Amino acid sequence: MKTTSLALSLCFAVSAVGAELLHPKFGFPIYTNVPPGPQMSGQWVAAGNPALSPGEEQSSFRLPPGFQARLFASEPDVANPVAMNWDERGRLWVLELYDYPLGAAPGEKGRDRVKILEDT
Numbered sequence: 001m002k003t004t005s006l007a008l009s010l011c012f013a014v015s016a017v018g019a020e021l022l023h024p025k026f027g028f029p030i031y032t033n034v035p036p037g038p039q040m041s042g043q044w045v046a047a048g049n050p051a052l053s054p055g056e057e058q059s060s061f062r063l064p065p066g067f068q069a070r071l072f073a074s075e076p077d078v079a080n081p082v083a084m085n086w087d088e089r090g091r092l093w094v095l096e097l098y099d100y101p102l103g104a105a106p107g108e109k110g111r112d113r114v115k116i117l118e119d120t
Contacts, residue, residue, distance in 0.1 A: 030101050072119040092117040
């Protein structure tokens, strides 16, 4: 539990740098990278190859004997996921954020949602 608290507080401390604007409706800070800081390099640079299909990715898994990985959800079933967790019934709860960080346009309904996926 201490590790989680420490990680969250470090995350907030790092994120606080560069806050320039407040969201006009909700008042939370909007973070920008202006002027751009150092770009990702070395082992953190984004992969230059195209993403594998869900089936190709699944076939690359290395599992212990007696285990199997079954695909029951992929894009477009899930889009813009930022957090996910399993419940005691084996369902996957996914938080999808479409409107972050600015929120929905004035007069429009927000599109962010929690999606519950179940392998039936």
